[in-house]
Amino acid sequence: MMSSVSQALSISALRHPKEQTYLLVGAVIGAIVWLLLLPLLLMLIWFVIPFAIVLWIAEQFFRAELLGNAVKVSDEQYPEIHAIVKSQAGVLNLASIPEVFVINSQGAINALAVKFVSKKYVILYSSLIDVMLAHGSLKELSMVIGHELGHHAVGHLAWWKTFLLKPAMFIPFFGAAYSRACELTADRIGLYLCGDSEAARRGLIALASGSIYLAPKTAVKAFTEQERQMPPLFGFLHDLYATHPRTTRRVLELEAAKSLIGGTQNG
Secondary structure, three states, X not given: OOOHHHHOOOHHHHOOHHHHHHHHHHHXXXXXXXXXOHHHHHHOHHHHHHHHHHHHHHHHHHHHHHHHHOEEOOOOOOHHHHHHHHHHXXXXXXXXXXXXXXXXXXXXXXXXXXXXXXXXXEEEEHHHHHHHHOOOXXXXXHHHHHXXXXXXHOXXXXXXXXXHHHHHHHOOOHHHHHHHHHHHHHHHHHHHHHOOHHHHHHHHHHHHHXXXXXXXXXXXXXXXXXXXXXXXXXXXXXXXXXXXXXXXXXXXXXXXXXXXXXXOOOO
């Protein structure tokens, strides 16, 4: 699924420069604030165990809902998807393979990375899978799965990072900007794992199109041209609160990242 060249690339090298900047700024602000609040933290340390118990209970309810009303991916259940997950988790050196579930999304097209106290999950929406596999594009699906596994691999959902950065999230627009940068990092990891820049870009465009019939027919160049038609001021205002970059911007970012990542020269 990946070339030997792309396999040699360090995952840390794929972190988007914007995320590196926001992470550094947020970590410095968070460290200063938490150090100032250290006496208060010591007083509240007794709440750590009850809080952890509450999170554990929430996870059990979440897991019960998934096991009862979604389909768990495994060697016996959707083996072609499980093979992608297992291969990518190995390349990313994940200590444990996240549990992957397919849920009935009733037309919604998305995928999610979720982490609780003890387990990691990837949730795949059924309509997303239909759009991509209707024309047999396992590589497009590989891009999306790699994106979600990438969130786990680089620690976007780690509790300690969430705690450290929390003070910085009160700065207006900082949290959204950091989230957008994390999404660009996950896109780069998805591209790396997919090993095919054309399929990676089409995987993102399929999310925007949402059409089983039209997604494979969408012209990549015409789609990215929409970004250049964006009204500058209102495009900027739209970004201020958005937790995800515009899909047009994400596709253009993947085009730029192609030159950074060996073995992804298709398309």
